[in-house]
Amino acid sequence: xxxxxxASVVLKLLTLLSTxxxxxxxxxLFFLAPREQKMETNILSYxxxxxxxxxxxxxxxxxxxxxxxxxxxxxxxFDIQIGGILAQSSLGYACGLRLLGFTSVFAIxxxxxxxxxxxxxxxxxxxxxxxxxxxxxxxxxxxSLYGHVAELGVVARLAIPLHVVAVSWWxxxxxxxxxxxxxxxxxxxxNGGR
Amino acid sequence: xxxxxxxxLLCVLSLTVFGTNYSFAHTALSEATPAxxxxxxxxxxxxxxxxxxxxxxxxxxxxxxxxxxxxxFTPSATASKHFAVALPKLEHGRYSVAxxxxxxxxxxxxxxxxxxVGMMGHQGEHGNAENAVHGHQxxxxxxHQTSHDH
Numbered sequence: 001x002x003x004x005x006x007a008s009v010v011l012k013l014l015t016l017l018s019t020x021x022x023x024x025x026x027x028x029l030f031f032l033a034p035r036e037q038k039m040e041t042n043i044l045s046y047x048x049x050x051x052x053x054x055x056x057x058x059x060x061x062x063x064x065x066x067x068x069x070x071x072x073x074x075x076x077x078f079d080i081q082i083g084g085i086l087a088q089s090s091l092g093y094a095c096g097l098r099l100l101g102f103t104s105v106f107a108i109x110x111x112x113x114x115x116x117x118x119x120x121x122x123x124x125x126x127x128x129x130x131x132x133x134x135x136x137x138x139x140x141x142x143x144s145l146y147g148h149v150a151e152l153g154v155v156a157r158l159a160i161p162l163h164v165v166a167v168s169w170w171x172x173x174x175x176x177x178x179x180x181x182x183x184x185x186x187x188x189x190x191n192g193g194r
Numbered sequence: 195x196x197x198x199x200x201x202x203l204l205c206v207l208s209l210t211v212f213g214t215n216y217s218f219a220h221t222a223l224s225e226a227t228p229a230x231x232x233x234x235x236x237x238x239x240x241x242x243x244x245x246x247x248x249x250x251x252x253x254x255x256x257x258x259x260x261x262x263x264x265x266x267f268t269p270s271a272t273a274s275k276h277f278a279v280a281l282p283k284l285e286h287g288r289y290s291v292a293x294x295x296x297x298x299x300x301x302x303x304x305x306x307x308x309x310x311v312g313m314m315g316h317q318g319e320h321g322n323a324e325n326a327v328h329g330h331q332x333x334x335x336x337x338h339q340t341s342h343d344h
Contacts, residue, residue: 013207069252069302071294081269085250088271091300146300151220171206 004068011061015098016164018057019139021050022105023165024172026132029112037116044109050172051105054139058098065091090150094142101138107131140165221297222246223305230307237311240278241265243293248273252302253294258287273298286312 001009025047029040063077066086070076086092111131115124140161143149149160227242228234241254250273256263267279289311294304 065300069296071302082252085252085269085271085296086300089250089273089296089300090298148220148299150299167206171203 002068004064007064008061008068011057011064014057015054015061016168017171018050018054018102019164020168020172022047022054022102022172023136023139023168024170025050026105026108026135027169028173029108030132040112044112047105047108051102054102055099058095058102062086062092062095089146091146094145097138097142097145101135104131104135104138108135136165139168220247220299221249221295221301221303223293223307226291226307228309231309233310235312237284238281241281241291243277243279245275245295247298248275249295249297249303251277251293251295253292253304254279255292256281257290257292258285263289284311 025043029043029047062083066079066083067074067077069086070079070082072079076082087096108128108131111124111128115121115128118124143161143164144152144157149157152160222245223243224246225242225244227240228238241256243251243254250269250271251267252269254265254267254277256265263282263284265279265281287310288308290306290308292304292306294302297303
């Protein structure tokens with residue numbers, strides 16, 4: 001395994017984790033009812049951390065792909081010509097979608113703040129749902145755009161992003177990670193019953 | 195509860211790491227002109243490479259021994275199945291072509307082929323330009339050269 005292959009594997013793993021944090025955190029947010037400010041703040045911080053990490057990792061992943069394709073050492077990472085070619089390939093589109101998806105996460109805290117202050121809760125929640133759905137699409141679809149998956153049939157190319165999203169909800173919003181941030185969904189539901 | 199979650203996470207991580215170790219490239223060179231191992235009497239106008247799927251040609255290097263031949267090639271972002279790279283007038287000799295493409299799956303695939311320009315001679319596996327020029331006159335020397343090479 002070359003250093004570029006190793007870098008790709010590590011960065012793919014971090015991309016998956018970042019995606020899981022963002023999608024799982026957003027998924028958890030919808031289960032907070034009635035909303036508790038502290039819990040909501042913690043989850044939003046968690047999502048923003050995932051989004052920030054996701055942006056950095058996506059950029060590094062793209063650079064690692066340039067280096068791997070160029071096969072010219074570390075200096076080859078900054079080859080503008082090869083970078084331009086990769087940017088116009090399916091890999092480039094996938095990275096672009098990911099960057100847009102992770103960046104869009106920064107709108108979620110603004111929308112939840114709007115939800116907390118506005119009287120028109122319905123409009124606010126619809127906006128949050130739409131933006132979150134948009135993020136799910138942007139972060140899920142790249143998994144079927146490049147690599148060997150891109151050469152599979154339509155069914156597989158639809159199933160794999162759905163699988164990634166489902167796993168993200170499980171890992172990113174599951175009790176293991178939630179406990180790590182001292183949040184308990186069970187407690188939230190119990191408090192909501194009061 | 196935490197041990198089970200940790201075990202699940204480790205399973206997912208292992209699948210991610212080991213599942214991405216092996217890549218089976220599907221991109222392949224389907225045809226080349228001159229073909230690999232071909233012997234041509236005159237310099238071909240173009241080096242033509244055809245692949246089994248649309249690819250982006252990243253590299254095409256023609257060498258004569260250790261010397262790189264200057265050709266008019268720049269990597270292109272345009273994907274295609276067929277590429278034609280103009281060749282300058284080539285001297286007699288055995289030429290090697292190293293190519294690399296970016297496949298549809300964004301994997302880099304590379305390969306080599308060789309062809310000979312000039313008169314037929316007694317060329318061994320490691321024949322070079324000098325042998326090609328003198329091949330028809332110094333067949334005995336070529337054999338000797340090949341023996342030395344071994």
